[in-house]
Amino acid sequence: MPEAFKDYVKNKFRKPAPLKGLRVLEVCTLLFGPAGPSFLAEMGAEVIKIELPPLGDVTRSLNPFGWFYKEQGPAFMHINPNKYYMALDLHIDLGQQIFKELAAKSDIVEFNLRPGVTSRWNVGYDEIREVNPRIIYIEKNGFGQWGRYAAENRPSNDGAAQALAGYAWISSFPNRPPLKQSVWVCDVFGALMGEVAVLSALHHRNKTGKGQYLEMSQSENIMRAMGWVWPYQQLTGKGAEPAGNRDQCICPADTFLCKDDKFAALAAPAPDEFRGLCTAMGKPVLADDARFADHTTRLQDENAFAILKIIADWARTKTADEIETLGKEHGFAATRLHNARDENEDPHRRERDFVKEIDDPMYGKYVEHELPVMMSKTPPKIKWTVRPVGFDNEFIMAKILGKTQSEINELYRYGVLGKWKDMQGRRPPPDWDQKSGVILRR
Amino acid sequence: MKELEKTKQTEWAERIRSLDDPATASKKPEALDDLVVLDLSSRSMAGCFCSSLLAELGAETIRIEPPGGDIVRTYSPNGIMHKETGLAYLQEGRNKYHVTLNLETEEGREMLKSLAGQADILIETYPAGTMDVWGIGYDELCKINPRLIFASLTAFGQFGPESGRSQYDYDNVSQARSGIQYATGEILPEGKTFDEMPHAVPTKAGPWIAWATSGAFAAVGILAALFHRTMTGEGQAIDVATPEAYERFNDYGLHWYGDQGVINERFGNLDACLWLYGFYPTQDGGVFLGGLRLEMWKALVDMLGKWDEWGADEWTTLAPFTKKDWQLKYQAMINPLTSQYTSEELTAKSIDYAKSGRLAPITPVVAEIVPPSKTMQDENWQERGIFTPVQDPIYGSIVCAQAQWKATETPPRTKWVCRPVGYDNGFVYLKYLGYGPVRLKELDEKGVI
Numbered sequence: 001m002p003e004a005f006k007d008y009v010k011n012k013f014r015k016p017a018p019l020k021g022l023r024v025l026e027v028c029t030l031l032f033g034p035a036g037p038s039f040l041a042e043m044g045a046e047v048i049k050i051e052l053p054p055l056g057d058v059t060r061s062l063n064p065f066g067w068f069y070k071e072q073g074p075a076f077m078h079i080n081p082n083k084y085y086m087a088l089d090l091h092i093d094l095g096q097q098i099f100k101e102l103a104a105k106s107d108i109v110e111f112n113l114r115p116g117v118t119s120r121w122n123v124g125y126d127e128i129r130e131v132n133p134r135i136i137y138i139e140k141n142g143f144g145q146w147g148r149y150a151a152e153n154r155p156s157n158d159g160a161a162q163a164l165a166g167y168a169w170i171s172s173f174p175n176r177p178p179l180k181q182s183v184w185v186c187d188v189f190g191a192l193m194g195e196v197a198v199l200s201a202l203h204h205r206n207k208t209g210k211g212q213y214l215e216m217s218q219s220e221n222i223m224r225a226m227g228w229v230w231p232y233q234q235l236t237g238k239g240a241e242p243a244g245n246r247d248q249c250i251c252p253a254d255t256f257l258c259k260d261d262k263f264a265a266l267a268a269p270a271p272d273e274f275r276g277l278c279t280a281m282g283k284p285v286l287a288d289d290a291r292f293a294d295h296t297t298r299l300q301d302e303n304a305f306a307i308l309k310i311i312a313d314w315a316r317t318k319t320a321d322e323i324e325t326l327g328k329e330h331g332f333a334a335t336r337l338h339n340a341r342d343e344n345e346d347p348h349r350r351e352r353d354f355v356k357e358i359d360d361p362m363y364g365k366y367v368e369h370e371l372p373v374m375m376s377k378t379p380p381k382i383k384w385t386v387r388p389v390g391f392d393n394e395f396i397m398a399k400i401l402g403k404t405q406s407e408i409n410e411l412y413r414y415g416v417l418g419k420w421k422d423m424q425g426r427r428p429p430p431d432w433d434q435k436s437g438v439i440l441r442r
Numbered sequence: 443m444k445e446l447e448k449t450k451q452t453e454w455a456e457r458i459r460s461l462d463d464p465a466t467a468s469k470k471p472e473a474l475d476d477l478v479v480l481d482l483s484s485r486s487m488a489g490c491f492c493s494s495l496l497a498e499l500g501a502e503t504i505r506i507e508p509p510g511g512d513i514v515r516t517y518s519p520n521g522i523m524h525k526e527t528g529l530a531y532l533q534e535g536r537n538k539y540h541v542t543l544n545l546e547t548e549e550g551r552e553m554l555k556s557l558a559g560q561a562d563i564l565i566e567t568y569p570a571g572t573m574d575v576w577g578i579g580y581d582e583l584c585k586i587n588p589r590l591i592f593a594s595l596t597a598f599g600q601f602g603p604e605s606g607r608s609q610y611d612y613d614n615v616s617q618a619r620s621g622i623q624y625a626t627g628e629i630l631p632e633g634k635t636f637d638e639m640p641h642a643v644p645t646k647a648g649p650w651i652a653w654a655t656s657g658a659f660a661a662v663g664i665l666a667a668l669f670h671r672t673m674t675g676e677g678q679a680i681d682v683a684t685p686e687a688y689e690r691f692n693d694y695g696l697h698w699y700g701d702q703g704v705i706n707e708r709f710g711n712l713d714a715c716l717w718l719y720g721f722y723p724t725q726d727g728g729v730f731l732g733g734l735r736l737e738m739w740k741a742l743v744d745m746l747g748k749w750d751e752w753g754a755d756e757w758t759t760l761a762p763f764t765k766k767d768w769q770l771k772y773q774a775m776i777n778p779l780t781s782q783y784t785s786e787e788l789t790a791k792s793i794d795y796a797k798s799g800r801l802a803p804i805t806p807v808v809a810e811i812v813p814p815s816k817t818m819q820d821e822n823w824q825e826r827g828i829f830t831p832v833q834d835p836i837y838g839s840i841v842c843a844q845a846q847w848k849a850t851e852t853p854p855r856t857k858w859v860c861r862p863v864g865y866d867n868g869f870v871y872l873k874y875l876g877y878g879p880v881r882l883k884e885l886d887e888k889g890v891i
Contacts, residue, residue: 003581004679005601018666043666064694064714065766069701074694116454146455149822155807159719163730166814170648173641177728178811180711180721181647182625183691192658197847199665200473200499204852206672212851220828224846225654228530229814234841235524239815245646249517249530253614257636263644265618270513299521328607333615337644339624340699340706352602354686367700372686373663377678378670
């Protein structure tokens with residue numbers, strides 16, 4: 001282990017977070033919007049999640065087959081840690097004014113609304129730039145701000161993006177219907193790419209003092225991740241087609257059904273890996289077979305199908321664990337298929353603190369993912385989970401804008417600030433003691 | 443009023459486009475043009491994707507391959523080569539300078555140290571420990587250059603009980619280890635076996651999404667480390683494990699099992715958390731149908747002519763529809779109805795419904811599930827610069843996805859798609875090591891470059 005990561009987990013809280021000192025305003029719902037600022041929050045930025053009172057983010061209602069955690073949507077919790085929760089009505093002049101006062105003291109703002117809505121709310125890029133020329137301003141939505149789909153004001157969501165990008169088409173087995181992913185991949189990958197955009201803009205700002213405006217489309221970001229598909233279609237004139245679990249560009253690389261009716265995935269394209277696999281199968285001569293002589297030859301469809309058939313027949317005689325072990329011994333990549341139980345129980349994930357217990361003042365102890373980026377000098381860390389709609393209003397108003405309680409009361413009276421509706425996911429959990437998690441107690 | 447709104451909308455779109463149209467990208471500054479990146483990726487497109495993102499933002503990115511080139515150059519469907527380069531690398535060789543360097547030789551490692559002394563960022567994907575054994579791991583290089591940001595993208599990470607495994611990182615294996623492949627795929631009908639239905643199994647995504655996710659997380663880490671370095675002057679090491687990076691996309695499976703002991707199982711083209719939300723068959727393919735509000739779901743039922751028969755009038759909440767048995771029941775009722783139409787007809791019906799349906803302007807989201815060949819022809823994406831061919835002096839006119847986000851000041855851009863193996867040895871080694879042709883010839887003969 002490199003010295004740099006010695007006692008990494010033990011010393012996590014002796015080190016600063018990388019984005020210390022940055023303030024982010026988020027006006028986002030669902031997943032594509034809020035996931036991005038969460039990455040920044042986990043890296044130490046002060047992220048203020050602004051919701052519309054009293055219902056807030058729709059994700060608070062999402063649940064797998066009716067399961068809520070202490071009334072809260074589990075996906076909402078996963079997507080929104082480490083934030084401060086504010087409820088501000090941006091339909092109202094005074095709400096827009098408060099937003100601008102906050103934006104004047106912020107570094108980054110993030111929206112995910114239909115094209116032009118920020119401008120109608122008088123908090124568009126031009127208005128915010130006027131109060132803060134250093135602002136980095138990103139809008140994320142289905143189709144961006146211009147172009148024919150944006151002009152039609154088309155709605156979008158992750159499933160639509162998987163469909164329109166061609167992503168689903170190439171993710172099924174051949175001659176089977178296109179397959180939707182079980183995760184909201186265009187949302188979260190897009191959110192991640194959005195932060196590459198934001199953080200690169202931050203570096204530019206550090207050099208020049210200039211902020212900027214960024215726009216990110218739900219479909220366009222995932223097209224960037226589809227690799228060989230585009231030059232393949234251009235150069236061969238053919239459309240890219242699905243191949244099931246076979247990696248079309250790497251051979252052998254596939255998922256196999258094993259003796260115990262479980263699955264194992266393996267990959268062995270490099271000469272040492274392929275030879276290792278052939279040896280593990282007890283057929284070392286295959287490594288010298290002309291059909292499999294080098295990677296390019298092996299990739300030709302008929303050769304690829306031939307070697308994959310040989311491996312599939314062999315895999316059916318071994319358990320998934322045996323194949324993983326043979327991969328370790330013979331130097332090719334192999335794993336049994338992991339599921340949610342492995343995610344929870346695997347000691348490797350735990351010892352890396354990638355899977356960890358959160359000790360939250362409002363929701364108690366529960367299991368969560370750390371940001372999957374370990375940084376030797378500035379470890380990212382998840383500390384707390386979500387809060388009810390408008391929960392931190394008082395703290396934010398006092399800390400950032402210096403408002404007195406009577407001024408804050410007035411904002412409530414005009415409906416500018418709001419609190420949660422008395423319903424599932426918006427209000428505090430049923431076992432809340434009326435004080436835990438409150439930052440500014442009066 | 444509607445007209446006025448329309449005009450305002452058009453003005454907005456034109457205003458933003460005038461600021462961020464990628465067609466004007468080359469006239470603008472580059473966010474990272476003050477940085478030098480070394481990319482030592484081996485066998486892994488995660489590292490290449492990461493360095494591409496930085497190179498698209500203007501970083502001078504030096505791709506270091508072993509003599510003869512890295513195996514990623516051979517990754518290609520059916521083994522197709524374009525000017526000796528696999529089609530996948532035509533995506534991720536972009537904007538990089540390509541040099542060869544034999545890290546198995548002492549002299550090669552000394553050269554790497556010199557490069558690292560002058561670089562800002564280093565990206566590598568060797569199994570953990572490899573770089574340390576060579577004496578060019580972070581612990582060594584940070585002594586030469588304390589400002590260096592050193593990112594490792596691997597299958598098991600730099601520490602933890604499995605980190606000693608000397609296996610390389612491959613996308614399909616990382617997808618299998620993420621927990622996501624397990625939960626994705628067609629449902630195996632009761633009484634059937636995998637041997638009978640080999641397609642009803644845990645199914646990975648077609649694209650290299652685990653690699654891309656690992657690369658993008660690493661890029662975010664690198665840029666955050668860069669911010670820290672700007673503030674403090676100190677560099678650091680970054681550790682991204684590809685299966686973890688992709689697993690992070692799994693938004694409730696970990697917690698669900700942790701709290702309830704439930705394993706998130708395959709649910710085909712439906713979504714455990716959402717209704718109306720799924721893929722449905724049509725005469726000529728399929729569509730995505732979405733409507734996360736009760737009215738949108740009712741609008742679909744009305745559009746399919748089942749308002750009375752299914753009793754949509756009586757429905758007051760969407761909640762019961764997300765239950766597993768209800769989802770399966772209604773899916774079976776919807777499938778034969780959508781199958782009567784082509785995807786285009788169904789899309790048109792939803793647009794008509796928005797105008798004259800009972801619940802107009804409310805209408806369900808209908809999106810055709812298109813093959814990527816149709817995506818590439820779609821004028822919307824073309825107009826937005828995604829598929830503008832790159833005019834490469836060596837590889838010709840190449841379509842690779844770009845302009846993945848738009849920016850008013852420092853947009854990403856692609857200037858060239860790739861370079862042959864060792865193409866930039868002359869330029870890079872002269873610029874950073876002062877080596878001219880005589881010295882390079884010696885090194886070549888010794889097998890160092």
